[in-house]
Amino acid sequence: MLPILLLVLTVFGPISMDLYLPVLPALTIELDAATSMAQLTVTACLIGLALGQLIAGPLSDRFGRRVPLYVGVVAYILTSALCAVSPSVELLIVARLVQGMAGGVGIVIAQAAGRDIYSGGALIRFYGRLTVLGGFAAIIGPLLGGQLAKVTDWRGLFLFLAAIGVLILVAIVLDLRETLPRQLRTDGGFAQVGHDVRTLLSDRVFLGAVLVQGFVYAALFAYLSGATYVLQGTYGLSPQEYAFAFGLNSAGFMFFGFLAGRTSEHWSVQGTLLAGLAMCASGALGLLASGLFRLPLVAVIISLVVMVSGVAATTPPTTTLALAGYPQIAGTASSLLGMARFAFGGVSAPVVGVAGAAMLLPLGLVTVASIALAVAAYATFMCRRTNPNPIPSCDTGRPLAELR
DSSP states (O other): OHHHHHHHHTTHHHHHHHTTGGGHHHHHHHTTOOHHHHHHHHHHHHHHHHHHHHHHHHHHHHHOSHHHHHHHHHHHHHHHHHHHTOSSHHHHHHHHHHHHHHHHHHHHHHHHHHHHHOOHHHHHHHHHHHHHHHHHHHHHHHHHHHHHTTTSOHHHHHHHHHHHHHHHHHHHHHHOOOOSOGGGOOOSHHHHHHHHHHHHHTOHHHHHHHHHHHHHHHHHHHHHHHHHHIIIIISOOOHHHHHHHHHHHHHHHHHHHHHHHHHHHHTOHHHHHHHHHHHHHHHHHHHHHHHHHTOOHHHHHHHHHHHHHHHHHHHHHHHHHHHTTOGGGHHHHHHHHHHHHHHHHHHHHHHTTTTOTTOHHHHHHHHHHHHHHHHHHHHHHSSTTTOSSOSSOSOTTOOHHHHO
């Protein structure tokens, strides 16, 4: 049951992000907020998810996985309830920041605990499943949000998130065992954390994996922030129709996340990563072309599916490359990886709305720029010609056992 519970913990981030996206325009109107302010509720959650992982990862390396997780889940329940009763967009932004911090704990603990109990091919498969479940939660979130919007408002959706937090709390009370024995925990306080961070960031492979994942997720979260306005505002989709379009993208995310876990294990970690980056680039360029030439809805949907599926394909290999070599500080490594993912996304999300939330061109520009930076990070830090350390190289035929 433990592996299942670890997978369930990954729903914190996607559910927090996705459930209320179909009603984000309605929230904007009810709170009499500017579009950019409403989008800051997305950004605040992303930044919180980054900060929460950055804090919880090192703490879990020192005190074990259970205690930080209990604190995070309880805080998530309370802040979700606070979001539901927020009278202003300013208070909602603050509450979303704290909610994101609490939700980030579940993500980092799931990744770190997975590294505690798995290695080799089993570790790749586990991270592939994490990606799949994240995509599944992304499907369920907006679909539920779109259906719940028929019977309740955005405040009711946040109460629903609080209820999900209660269910997860019950599950971890009943079935969570400690995966990090006392003798394997770190000590030394902030000095030790600083040393661990310096060790990780001095590894070019780890740094490259973090930057690649951060930049591709910047493109993904630009989509999460901007697509609801573009598809509903420019193309006239209803909240329910948007939820189904979102579900299509999430289905691609699930499928290619699963496929990437398999191909990374049996074919090549590096080859899978390159294929994912190529998909991201194709989809982002399609969005840019759609914005420049006012292409029809079908072109936008196809471009989104390709780009989002590419992000999923890059996730298992980059996560594996980042964490496989550091079992003793998996929490800290996971926290840096997660921080980059959500912090970069938090920066890109509001930029999409600067020139007008319902305009497609800014979304295309942001996603193309993000993927270009991801490709540059890969070329700079993860190719043999620029990295004297042969672990790993651009030789796409080498299995994971030879990479670490």
